[in-house]
Amino acid sequence: MGKFRYFRFFQPKSALLVMVSSALLASSVVSGAERPTPARQVELMTLLRHDCGSCHGLTMKGGLGPPLLPDTLAGKDKPTLVGIILDGVPGKPMPPWRFELQPEEARWLVDRLREGLK
Amino acid sequence: MKHLGVLMGAILLAVPVYATAADQRGTGDLGIVVERAAGRVQVIDSSLRTKLASVPELGDLSHASAVFSRDARYAYVFGRDGGLSKVDLLTGNLENRVVQAGNSIGGAISQDGRLVAVSNYEPGGVRVFDAGTLEPLADIPTGSKVVGLVDAPDQRFVFSLYDLGEIWLVDMSDPAVPEITKYPNVGQNPYDALITPDGRYYVAGLFGEDGLALLDLWHPEKGVRRILDGYGRGEDPLPVYKMPHLEGVAIAGKNAFLPAVGRHEILVVDMDKDWQEIGRIPVHGQPVFAVSRPDGRQIWVNFAYPHNDTVQVIDAASLEVVHSIKPGPGVLHLEFTPRGEQVWVSVRDADRVDVYDTRSFTLLGSLPADKPSGIFMTARAHRIGY
Numbered sequence: 101m102g103k104f105r106y107f108r109f110f111q112p113k114s115a116l117l118v119m120v121s122s123a124l125l126a127s128s129v130v131s132g133a134e135r136p137t138p139a140r141q142v143e144l145m146t147l148l149r150h151d152c153g154s155c156h157g158l159t160m161k162g163g164l165g166p167p168l169l170p171d172t173l174a175g176k177d178k179p180t181l182v183g184i185i186l187d188g189v190p191g192k193p194m195p196p197w198r199f200e201l202q203p204e205e206a207r208w209l210v211d212r213l214r215e216g217l218k
Numbered sequence: 219m220k221h222l223g224v225l226m227g228a229i230l231l232a233v234p235v236y237a238t239a240a241d242q243r244g245t246g247d248l249g250i251v252v253e254r255a256a257g258r259v260q261v262i263d264s265s266l267r268t269k270l271a272s273v274p275e276l277g278d279l280s281h282a283s284a285v286f287s288r289d290a291r292y293a294y295v296f297g298r299d300g301g302l303s304k305v306d307l308l309t310g311n312l313e314n315r316v317v318q319a320g321n322s323i324g325g326a327i328s329q330d331g332r333l334v335a336v337s338n339y340e341p342g343g344v345r346v347f348d349a350g351t352l353e354p355l356a357d358i359p360t361g362s363k364v365v366g367l368v369d370a371p372d373q374r375f376v377f378s379l380y381d382l383g384e385i386w387l388v389d390m391s392d393p394a395v396p397e398i399t400k401y402p403n404v405g406q407n408p409y410d411a412l413i414t415p416d417g418r419y420y421v422a423g424l425f426g427e428d429g430l431a432l433l434d435l436w437h438p439e440k441g442v443r444r445i446l447d448g449y450g451r452g453e454d455p456l457p458v459y460k461m462p463h464l465e466g467v468a469i470a471g472k473n474a475f476l477p478a479v480g481r482h483e484i485l486v487v488d489m490d491k492d493w494q495e496i497g498r499i500p501v502h503g504q505p506v507f508a509v510s511r512p513d514g515r516q517i518w519v520n521f522a523y524p525h526n527d528t529v530q531v532i533d534a535a536s537l538e539v540v541h542s543i544k545p546g547p548g549v550l551h552l553e554f555t556p557r558g559e560q561v562w563v564s565v566r567d568a569d570r571v572d573v574y575d576t577r578s579f580t581l582l583g584s585l586p587a588d589k590p591s592g593i594f595m596t597a598r599a600h601r602i603g604y
Contacts, residue, residue, distance in 0.1 A: 149255070150255075151459065151460070153280050154461075155461070157281075157321070158278055158280030158298065159278055161278070161298075161299070162321055163321065163339060164365075188457060193409075193461065195457030195459055199457075
């Protein structure tokens with residue numbers, strides 16, 4: 101699994117996607133403040149556990165929605181995951197969170213999911 | 219001697235009432251509050267509005283629900299992690315626990331109280347257990363996530379298949395040989411279902427389409443048909459931040475009050491007129507639960523994120539919202555006391571359960587609870603569909 105992950109990371113297509121999406125996302129961020137404030141981090145973690153958790157499970161092992169564990173997210177690149185959070189999945193129950201979350205907040209949440217919830 | 223009597227009295231008073239009265243009290247005014255993040259339930263007394271016991275180590279209780287044994291002494295708690303736990307309300311003990319699947323969503327108890335059925339996402343299907351021992355009795359794989367599992371009269375269970383769009387009716391008269399009737403093509407992504415309090419109609423809500431699928435259990439041979447077809451009339455629904463729940467459907471006289479998916483509306487249908495829509499009630503947000511006070515006069519509604527700090531009350535006679543309250547962030551569930559003079563409201567992010575008087579709408583008191591979600595009173599033991 102680990103090897104596969106590194107291999108993917110260096111794929112030109114993925115790299116290009118990362119660059120393009122980063123540029124797009126960066127343009128929508130007002131300042132360079134990437135990390136949410138500590139107070140906002142607490143709110144975001146509550147949202148993640150309880151509101152995302154209502155479909156994906158409190159521990160992210162899945163429910164009506166798929167599991168969001170580090171293993172299950174390993175093969176998916178970050179911009180795709182951020183895009184799913186912000187825009188939802190058409191035809192599926194996953195709603196767009198763009199109205200509630202800033203792009204940098206979605207990126208921060210993806211990082212938390214990838215390292216696994218404690 | 220006189221002093222001895224006083225001393226004895228003092229000792230008796232010092233012992234917690236719950237402990238000494240455990241064998242002598244009834245359970246009719248008891249219930250449980252799920253503390254989902256902590257994996258724990260509280261046993262509560264709704265007459266004294268107090269916590270009696272705390273039962274830990276029940277696993278992952280996100281989306282946990284419960285049913286009660288026929289004698290209303292035991293709660294069967296269904297956890298997300300596939301755990302089925304049997305809790306003794308009188309002693310506050312975890313009597314038994316099995317982890318019967320990888321991912322579960324709820325359960326039901328049979329008409330005769332002998333079978334507990336669990337609906338599973340992983341592996342998709344229903345498993346049935348002996349209510350006394352929790353020994354496995356039947357396994358019904360479905361190849362799909364199972365939602366909306368309820369008990370029905372004549373020792374049957376009914377449930378829906380989220381991925382396949384089917385409703386299955388299972389006769390469990392002989393637990394060793396479940397007799398299954400399948401209804402295919404009921405609509406896209408049934409996400410939850412209800413059974414009317416008389417046990418006659420099973421109604422599955424559809425996520426993938428504007429409409430609901432109805433099975434008349436008095437006439438199962440007529441099959442499943444669509445009601446409220448196209449209630450959104452082609453308008454784009456709003457993003458759904460939390461699925462509505464259909465269990466505990468609000469019924470008032472001949473009217474049923476159903477939460478609309480992706481809309482700030484409660485749909486009102488006339489059950490006597492073939493489930494035709496007779497009205498829509500605009501509400502504060504996307505409804506999650508719409509539950510009726512046991513007498514049917516009021517319908518209490520809570521809402522999905524980001525409107526989940528509010529509860530509204532609909533008057534069944536005028537079909538209008540007559541009261542709104544803001545208990546606090548994250549109102550997840552509502553449960554009435556058996557005859558409905560109080561409603562218990564879990565306020566997740568405030569770590570509180572609030573108790574309201576349903577006549578005056580005044581707050582009677584609050585109980586501390588760690589991220590409370592579902593509240594379940596033992597009166598459910600004697601109701602069809604709970």
